[in-house]
Amino acid sequence: MSAVSASRAPYATLRGRLPDFPWDKLAPYKATAAAHPDGIVDLSVGTPVDPVPALVQRALTEAADSPGYPTVWGTAALRDAITGWAGRRLGAEGLGHENVLPVVGSKEFVAWLPTQLGLGPGDRVAYPRLAYPTYEVGARLAGAAYEAYDDPRALDPEGLRLLWLNTPSNPTGQVLPQEELARIVAWARTHGILVVSDECYLELGWEAEPVSVLHPQVSGGSFEGLLSVHSLSKRSNLAGYRAAFVLGDATLLGDLLQIRKHGGMMIPATTQAAAVAALGDDQHVEEQRRRYATRRTALRTALLAHGFRIEHSEASLYLWAGRGESCWDTVSHLADLGILVAPGDFYGPAGENFVRVALTASDERIAAAVARLT
Numbered sequence: 001m002s003a004v005s006a007s008r009a010p011y012a013t014l015r016g017r018l019p020d021f022p023w024d025k026l027a028p029y030k031a032t033a034a035a036h037p038d039g040i041v042d043l044s045v046g047t048p049v050d051p052v053p054a055l056v057q058r059a060l061t062e063a064a065d066s067p068g069y070p071t072v073w074g075t076a077a078l079r080d081a082i083t084g085w086a087g088r089r090l091g092a093e094g095l096g097h098e099n100v101l102p103v104v105g106s107k108e109f110v111a112w113l114p115t116q117l118g119l120g121p122g123d124r125v126a127y128p129r130l131a132y133p134t135y136e137v138g139a140r141l142a143g144a145a146y147e148a149y150d151d152p153r154a155l156d157p158e159g160l161r162l163l164w165l166n167t168p169s170n171p172t173g174q175v176l177p178q179e180e181l182a183r184i185v186a187w188a189r190t191h192g193i194l195v196v197s198d199e200c201y202l203e204l205g206w207e208a209e210p211v212s213v214l215h216p217q218v219s220g221g222s223f224e225g226l227l228s229v230h231s232l233s234k235r236s237n238l239a240g241y242r243a244a245f246v247l248g249d250a251t252l253l254g255d256l257l258q259i260r261k262h263g264g265m266m267i268p269a270t271t272q273a274a275a276v277a278a279l280g281d282d283q284h285v286e287e288q289r290r291r292y293a294t295r296r297t298a299l300r301t302a303l304l305a306h307g308f309r310i311e312h313s314e315a316s317l318y319l320w321a322g323r324g325e326s327c328w329d330t331v332s333h334l335a336d337l338g339i340l341v342a343p344g345d346f347y348g349p350a351g352e353n354f355v356r357v358a359l360t361a362s363d364e365r366i367a368a369a370v371a372r373l374t
Contacts, residue, residue, distance in 0.1 A: 017140045022133065022346045029335040036338025041369040043299075044340045046170075046317050046358045048237040050291060053284040056236065056274045063273035070269040072261045074102040078272045081279040082245050088282075089203065090228070090247075092214040098250040099223060101257055102267050102275075105242035106200050106231040110134045113196065114142035116259050119161055121145075126155055127164040129350045130172055132198065135164045148348055152184055157191035165197040168210050168315035171347045171356040173201075175208040175315050181218045189225050194252070200231040200244075203285060206296065207314035214247060223248045234317055235285050236278040243267060243275045292317060295359045295366045302373040303357065311354070320344075322354040330355045337372040 026044060033040040073079070076097070083095040103109040111134050114125055123144040127135035131148065139146035139162075149155055152163055165184065167176040176184075181197075188195045197213040213219060214228045227248040233239035246253065260266075267275070278284075300310060300319055308321040323330055327343040334341055334355070342358070344351025361369070 017143070018137060019133070019140075026331070026340065026342070029331050030340050032335040033338045033340040038338060038368055041339045041361060041365045041372070043358045043361055043369065044342045046234070046360050048234060048239050048360055049362050050237050050288065052237050053278065053281070055281055055284070056238065056277045059277035060270050060274040063270045066269035068269075070266050070272060072266045073257055074267060074272050075276075077276050078102060081276045082247065085279040086214065086247055090212040090214050091216065092212065092247065093216055093221070095247065096250070099247055099253065101246045101253045101260075102272070103244045103246055104265055104267055105233070106198070106229050106244040107134055108242075108265070109229060109244065109246060110198065111138045111141065114138045114144050114162060116256055117162065117194070119144040122159060123161045124159045125162045125164070126152060126160060128166055128169065130169065130344075130347045131164070131166060132170050133346065153187045157193060160191070160193050163188055163193050163195050165195060165213065167197065167199060168201040168205065169312070170201065170316060171318055171342070171344065171351065172312040172320040173314055173316040173318055174312040175205065175210045178211045178215065178217055181211060181213055185213060185218055185220075185226065192225075194225055194227070196227040196229065198229045200229065201234060201316040202230070203235045204289065204292065204317060205315040206293065210315055223250065225249060227252065232275055232278050235288065237288065238274065238278060241271045241274055243271050243278070291363075292359050295361070295363070298366055298370050299357060299359065302370040306373045317359045319357040319359070320354055321357055324353065327352055327355050339369050339372060
């Protein structure tokens with residue numbers, strides 16, 4: 001081996017920890033859908049397409065003269081906005097600034113949390129059977145073991161350091177009931193397991209009312225051993241701003257804050273100001289909910305009429321749909337109609353007969369998809 005190739009070996013080892021990037025597999029189907037005479041309807045990625053609320057844009061602009069470094073912990077105004085929102089929306093009681101940690105988008109936090117917790121070989125991370133792939137990626141980056149579950153309480157607690165919950169679920173939209181969450185939290189505390197609940201779609205419940213792990217009926221009035229992850233990407237159309245935050249266990253968040261200070265993991269000052277505006281206004285969230293509700297009804301009706309069945313999907317920005325065939329056959333069928341969706345096996349082998357259909361397209365594109373399905 002040459003000196004150059006030998007020096008690159010550690011990097012190759014790091015790359016080998018990660019799975020192939022799944023979205024690259026969709027490229028040929030995207031090309032097929034794009035060839036439709038009326039253009040593609042891209043329902044594969046849940047990226048917002050509606051305008052950023054005007055009051056948020058104003059706040060961003062007014063904070064543009066920000067020559068100094070922002071702090072990793074965020075401004076006091078941001079921390080006030082987060083705790084105020086959490087009290088209003090989550091029913092969380094007794095939150096202070098020590099229970100808050102702003103993060104640079106929720107995906108960044110999910111991917112790097114196992115590493116920042118100091119997990120590695122001999123430690124285990126668990127996540128739902130159908131899940132956001134970044135839970136696994138985070139474990140791989142840390143060199144920890146990982147496994148999927150149907151019921152977390154059936155897991156062997158030995159060596160299990162981090163338990164991910166996701167309610168409402170991405171991809172299925174399933175909501176965990178309050179009683180089930182409380183049982184999981186009690187079990188995890190008995191075994192000293194950290195529970196981190198990804199709740200980024202919590203404000204988008206349709207046929208069920210999502211509940212946070214920080215709700216006193218779940219947490220028992222204590223944040224010990226609990227973290228709750230939230231994002232402004234979907235509820236406020238701020239995916240491009242990278243604005244998210246974590247709430248919960250003050251001791252753990254204090255430790256993570258120190259680590260993140262060393263890593264320079266800070267939200268830009270302009271985004272912090274925008275987040276304050278977004279968290280202080282509920283009207284734009286309700287307006288966006290109405291948009292998504294209308295799109296959801298139209299797509300759901302059309303998919304059912306086309307022969308699909310829809311499971312769960314009681315919350316979030318997706319419909320979990322199947323036709324009793326391979327997800328890739330469904331992807332191909334819809335691509336021929338000019339509609340691109342995400343194959344269910346992106347989220348685990350249990351999704352092999354389903355596709356994830358996003359509601360994040362313009363009214364005009366949703367109407368085009370409906371017309372092609374009916």
